[in-house]
Each structure stands twice: as C-alpha cells, then as structure tokens.
Amino acid sequence: MTDDTWSPPHILLAVDLVILTLRETHLHVLLVERGIEPYRGCAALPGGFLHNDREGLLAAAHRELDEEADLDATQLHLEQLGTYGDANRDPRGRVVSVTYLAIAPRLPEPTAGTDAARAAWRPVDAIVSGELPLAFDHDVIIADGIERARSKLEHTPLATAFCEPVFTISDLQQVYEAVWGVDLDPRNFYRKVQKVPNFLLPVDAERRVTKGRPARLFTAGPATTLHPPIPRPDHTASRQGE
Amino acid sequence: MTDDTWSPPHILLAVDLVILTLRETHLHVLLVERGIEPYRGCAALPGGFLHNDREGLLAAAHRELDEEADLDATQLHLEQLGTYGDANRDPRGRVVSVTYLAIAPRLPEPTAGTDAARAAWRPVDAIVSGELPLAFDHDVIIADGIERARSKLEHTPLATAFCEPVFTISDLQQVYEAVWGVDLDPRNFYRKVQKVPNFLLPVDAERRVTKGRPARLFTAGPATTLHPPIPRPDHTASRQGE
DNA sequence: GAAATAGTGTCTTTGAGACAATATGCA
DNA sequence: TGCATATTGTCTCAAAGACACTATTTC
Numbered sequence: 001m002t003d004d005t006w007s008p009p010h011i012l013l014a015v016d017l018v019i020l021t022l023r024e025t026h027l028h029v030l031l032v033e034r035g036i037e038p039y040r041g042c043a044a045l046p047g048g049f050l051h052n053d054r055e056g057l058l059a060a061a062h063r064e065l066d067e068e069a070d071l072d073a074t075q076l077h078l079e080q081l082g083t084y085g086d087a088n089r090d091p092r093g094r095v096v097s098v099t100y101l102a103i104a105p106r107l108p109e110p111t112a113g114t115d116a117a118r119a120a121w122r123p124v125d126a127i128v129s130g131e132l133p134l135a136f137d138h139d140v141i142i143a144d145g146i147e148r149a150r151s152k153l154e155h156t157p158l159a160t161a162f163c164e165p166v167f168t169i170s171d172l173q174q175v176y177e178a179v180w181g182v183d184l185d186p187r188n189f190y191r192k193v194q195k196v197p198n199f200l201l202p203v204d205a206e207r208r209v210t211k212g213r214p215a216r217l218f219t220a221g222p223a224t225t226l227h228p229p230i231p232r233p234d235h236t237a238s239r240q241g242e
Numbered sequence: 243m244t245d246d247t248w249s250p251p252h253i254l255l256a257v258d259l260v261i262l263t264l265r266e267t268h269l270h271v272l273l274v275e276r277g278i279e280p281y282r283g284c285a286a287l288p289g290g291f292l293h294n295d296r297e298g299l300l301a302a303a304h305r306e307l308d309e310e311a312d313l314d315a316t317q318l319h320l321e322q323l324g325t326y327g328d329a330n331r332d333p334r335g336r337v338v339s340v341t342y343l344a345i346a347p348r349l350p351e352p353t354a355g356t357d358a359a360r361a362a363w364r365p366v367d368a369i370v371s372g373e374l375p376l377a378f379d380h381d382v383i384i385a386d387g388i389e390r391a392r393s394k395l396e397h398t399p400l401a402t403a404f405c406e407p408v409f410t411i412s413d414l415q416q417v418y419e420a421v422w423g424v425d426l427d428p429r430n431f432y433r434k435v436q437k438v439p440n441f442l443l444p445v446d447a448e449r450r451v452t453k454g455r456p457a458r459l460f461t462a463g464p465a466t467t468l469h470p471p472i473p474r475p476d477h478t479a480s481r482q483g484e
Numbered sequence: 485g486a487a488a489t490a491g492t493g494t495c496t497t498t499g500a501g502a503c504a505a506t507a508t509g510c511a
Numbered sequence: 512t513g514c515a516t517a518t519t520g521t522c523t524c525a526a527a528g529a530c531a532c533t534a535t536t537t538c
Contacts, residue, residue, distance in 0.1 A: 010294055011253065011255050011292065011294060013253050013255070013327075013338060050253065050327075052252055052253060052336060054329035054330070054336070055329065056327060056328050056329050057325065057327035057328075057338070080324055080325065082322055083299065083322065083325040083340050085255075085298060085299035085340065086298055086299075087296035087297065087298050088296070094294060094296070096255060096299070096340075098325050098327065098338075168517090169517085169518095170516080170517080185501070185502075185503085186516085186517080186518090187501095187502090187503080187517090187518075187519080187520095188500070188501060188502080188503095190517080190518065190519090191518090191519085192499085192500080195499090207509095209509095210509080210510090210515085210516065210517090211509080211510065211511090211514085211515050211516065212508075212509060212510075212514080212515040212516025212517065213507065213508040213509045213510095213515080213516050213517045213518080214508075214509060214516090214517080215516080215517060215518090216517085216518090227476075228498090228499065228500095231499095231500075233501095234469070410490090411490085411491095412489080412490080427528070427529075427530085428489090428490080428491090429490095429491075429492080429493095429529090429530080430527070430528060430529080430530095432490080432491065432492090433491090433492085434526090434527080437526090449536095452488085452489065452490090452536080452537090453487085453488050453489065453536075453537060453538090454487080454488040454489025454490065454535075454536055454537075455488080455489055455490040455491080455534065455535040455536050455537095456489090456490080456535075456536065457489080457490060457491090458490085458491090470525090470526070473526095473527075475528095
C-alpha cells in the first residue's frame, strides 16, 4: 500500500457467513430474518459489523458463528470466501463485507433463546432459483459460496466436513451428490474414494444399522489435497469444430 | 449482516495488487519502494487506500494499476485474491487490505516520470526465499497470489494472459514452466493443449522467426475452463532450481 | 551437410465410467 | 425366501507420460 492522501474513510466493515450443511440429502444454508431496515423482515446471511478493538477478520467470523448460529466454531471448516464492496450494495452507506464459508455436519434446528432464534436452514435451491429473495447482494454471495464448495469437493477432503466424525462411504457419496446436484455410481465412487491415499481411514471392525448389508465406517484421513481428485461429472459438454 | 451495535470503526480500507509477469523465463512481481514510514525504503506491493467517494473495490484496483504501475488496465486479467485484516499487520492502526491478482504479458520497465518511477519488477524467487524482505504481510500475499496463479493454470486459460495476443505453443509452455517451476515435455505439451477444445485458436498460415522450424501461431480461444485440464506435475517430487 | 526447434506417432500405465456379479444384513 | 444395500470384479475408453521419429528452418 502506498502513502496516498485520502479523505477520512466512512467505510463500515462487516463479516458475513455462508454456513452450508446437508439436511435430508439437500444442501441448506443458514439464514436469519432481518429485524430492522433496510430489508426488514427479509432473509439475510448471518453476520455483523467488525468490532474495531483489534479483532481479526477470522476471529470476527468465529464470533458471529457463535452468536448468530449458536454453533461451536471449533471443529468447523471455515475459510475466506470473498469481499464484496460495490458502492451501492447497502443503502445506509459504504459497507464492505468480508465473507467466510463454513461447512457443518448435519445440525439441529437453531436453538431458541439465543441470537440464533431468528435463524433457519433454507434449501439453497429456493435461493438460486430466486423463490426466496435475499437482502443486499447475499444471493450472489451464496452462489459464490456454493461454487467454491463444489470446486473444493474435487481436490480437497471438504466433503468429510459435512459428515459426522465417523461415516460410511454412502454418507460421503450423498454429500457429493447433494452439493454437485448429480447422481453418482455407488460402485465406482466406492473404489475411487478408497484409492485416494490418506483420504479415508477405516475404523477397525465397525458397522452400522441400515436395511441392507452393514457398511464399513471411516474417519477423515490426514490428506489436505486429493491425489487423484474426485472429478465432478461434465457439466459443460462442448466440442471443438476445428 | 445484522444490526449489532458497534463502536465507530476506525478502519482503513486499502487495495493492494499482486501484478505478475514473465521476464526472461522467470516469474516476476511488481514492487514499489515505500517513501514514508512505516517500512520506509522497503519493498511493497503497489496499492493504496480506498477513495471513499463511492469507489468500488475493483475500480480502486484498476485505478492503482494505472497510477502505480502505469499499466493499461484494459485487457489485463484482474481478480480478487483475498482480504488481509490481521489486527497488527500495520503499526499505524487498523488497516484491512483487499488484494487483487493481475496477470500481464511481458512488459517494459516501469516508466519514469510517473507514480510508477519507484516501481520495479522483482523475481518472485528472491521473495519466497526471503532474500528480499517486504513491508507488512506482503510476502504472504504474494505467496498466496502465486499459488492462485499456479492453480488456475490447470483449469483456466490464465496462461494466455501472460502471453502476447498472438503466441506459439512454445511461448505457452514457457509460461507453465516458469509459473509451476518445472520442466515439461514439449511434445506431450503440444498435443495436450491442442486437444483442449476452445483453448487455442490457430492463426491461419502464420509463422515466426526463430532458429529452427517456424512455429504456428495461436490466439486465446473462448474457453473459460479447460476440459480436460492441463495437470500440474506432482510437486511432491522434484523442483527446478536455477 | 549439422544444429536447432516444431510437430507426429506409438506404446505403456493409469484412471473414469458402465455394469455384472457376489456378500451380508433385515423383513 | 426375497429385498435392499454394500463390496468386488471386469471391461472399455480416454488421458498422461515416455520417447522414437519426421519436418522445416538457419548456419
């Protein structure tokens, strides 16, 4: 940064959270109902303004996660998604929002009696289709968050962050199918994820109640990137005509 | 965002740029010399504080690109890299910096007589190795920018942004080799990039002066993502020194 | 001619995807 | 038993990488 002269900035810095989870095989995002203008009564991402007392951005994200979603921030995958600062995105003035993407395992309804009482899980389908209008540019932020999650499923063990600490390969497949919005062959998926080194660690001699044959249980391994990756099925079949 | 009470924020918002280019087969980044404290005389990324008069973040990035690098912002690939807001990253107070990654073709030395007079291209090797100390956390920002560029080479036509409007496949290979820091087989590379639909468009019946056989010329095609990708060699193995 | 760079062919290994076949539980 | 889910096997095709070989220029 340089040493420009500048007028005293009247900029407010906010932190907003895109918290994704899986409910009933569908991807959901946590939204709150706004209590005041602008966009009063409208659905919006949980978030808030930065505390100026030397609070770091990531620390602020964790604080909002705790305050608004009543989620234990520890053990939750959290990463910076992007910063949104269009001049007119907030009618109150210049608000720049740093957004974070959080991935959570299956979770109960937000607890009443807390800041999170106004919060609820919403299926992302209703948002991307425009059925559920959102405050500010939060629809764009959510779309970016979903795309980020989709992309990271290919190369990172992010899918395990949607699962319980111990899970079956079928559980894992449901994550991929829900986030990507596709159907995958269970047999090929099974072999593929098992072949990636350090992706899944078998939990010795365990099983689980279901209808058919019991499934082996796994935990997330130490891998940070997947080699080879789990490729997302072709969503753009285009060919060159030379 | 919610409706928290908050103390009036004393936050300064800056925009910093990681401008990468290729010079003599090595990746370089544009750095300026700081004129005032803190870090006076130290190398730093070009950038500056946001003008508060409803200037968008991307617009601010373009403005700094023009002011400090004297580069024509049009035709330059520019994307948001990340936002850095650690509480103590700037001794003057709370400065949150939104960073952008810019990719430029081979460029001349920064023009004298402008804001860019203090600017110079520096090899990234000297920075990641710690030989050239940087102001603030700019070493981390540059490292993140390089990693972003490396990753995007695999799945996007970003490499063409390092090239002139018309280029040979050999030129393109040099980009991949410089950014990834590896050696690639020219014959496999040749076939591979040509096989990706809409990546390269042949320029009809052109050639270029060199020592050996003339090479065909290409321009960037309309592809936004590469199917199949150009895979980065296993970087757990060898790296090239020099 | 030799040297240098551009471009093609071919072989081997590996992974992706389709899908048959087998295993093991529950009603 | 029959059904449902889990797991294994096999086949085909495409892609990655190694590398011999041909093509076209300058010297």
